[in-house]
Amino acid sequence: MFSITLTIAPVFLLLMVGFGLRKSGFIGPEVWAGLDKVVYWVLFPALLFTKTSIAPLGGDIFWPYLTSLEAGIFLSGVFIWLMIPLFKKKYTKESMGSIYQGAIRYNTYIGFAILVAIEGPEAQFLGALATAVMVPFVNVLCVSTLTTLHGDPDTHLFKRIMKELYRNPLLRAIAAGVAWNLTGLGPIPVITDTLESMSSATLAMGLLSVGAGLQLRALRTASLPIILSCIGKFFILPAVTAIGLYLWGITGLPAFTAFLFACLPTAASGYALAKQLGGDVPLIAGLITIHTLVSMALMPFVILLAQYLYM
Template structure:
């Protein structure tokens, strides 16, 4: 237990530090959008590509991981839609709750995997990113188009084009291509990307902390509480059941379950604002999820270690 907490505490300490730096105006506010852009388009893709390109993908139970991960997303989507009459929120707010039910914060996920599960766990998590990122983006856009306060009805081609432009997804795809073709990490470029990728986790986690909105968290109501319980407790419980049913090995199971237990991504706020979702509720969901995850993720990690 001490080893798990020792591994996770630096991750959450970086989030707290990012929040403190933003509140103290240690850096100008203009720094944080640039840091997020650098992380999203440069350092995290470098980390995902370099890790995927050199991984031993042939040893992974790819079908089992795919079924467990996408099955968890599908079940959570069905559950939140089934709960809509009980939640009694506006359609726009409900579109934000759908995002909160399925969108994971990949930055935290990769940091947790690197700290707890080593290279193999990081590889499985990169695979989860490749599977989940396009899936939740499509579901989230459809939810916002259907329930959001807007007139935008995205076509299938434009939706797929937007998903295809996601740099995290593309990094995983190209890394897999280099891996499966036997190229692996090319000389010079490969080591360069590995060094560049080392900056991803600290910068990304600082940006997560800087984006927290405690004012929005204080406005959270019952719906946000239900969202938090669903994403941080129910989702990993579903993942555990699927992994056990599929007979996945321990590292793969831990990776999938921890990825399913991640708080909602900050990118959900951008989509809610652009497509008529309830941006205020989205900010509450993101902040409350992240704060509660500081408690729930170590507990889940400890329980997974004990299994």
């Protein structure tokens, strides 16, 4: 346990460095906003394209990943939907939409950083595969749910979903990487080396950005939203994923990676979507912070359990 904690400590220390830099005022808010854009629109897509363009496709793990992870995401969301009638008098539809996002979104930067720390850079293609499986599904569910709960009734749901999927740079990068992979042409001279250099900066910059976005004042968020989203995120989603992996007979590093990604805290992208669709922005900001802090405490145990089950 102690060795695992030491191994992943730099991941969470980078989060704290980002938080400390923002709180100190040493770096202005406009710089952090720019860093968010660079990581989300440039650096992380470069990493995903690089890994998916050379990853072995059509192997034995795509369908197990697809069914296991998406079943976990879906049932975690179903749990929140079942809670809506019970708490509709206490919380608004906007609040329940934010709780829903908290229960099914996941932070890819933290996932990739921990995967590299534990298993090395060669495991990143499995993280890219998990991301390729989860990104479209999570976005479809979140846009559908938020639009249904409190979106503009004049907005056609299908058009809204297609718009959000089309403008998602991660999905574009994955699609482009898979398309290039299928050509069988291999690495692109000069371009691949450039993208590899960009990829190497992604995780550190991404973690600093996530840390800068933490809002400790959000710890005052009501206890019930915290409990509901944590049940979905840290219990239902990993449990269903683990059952799916068991039924498929997946073990080793592929199973370890899928289980790790199923246990990640919710992502900051939920904040932007809540703003776009009129959600409870302070609540999702609080859930992002709380999930990240909970993850810091739980992750050594998650890794120990995953190693015991699969490695």
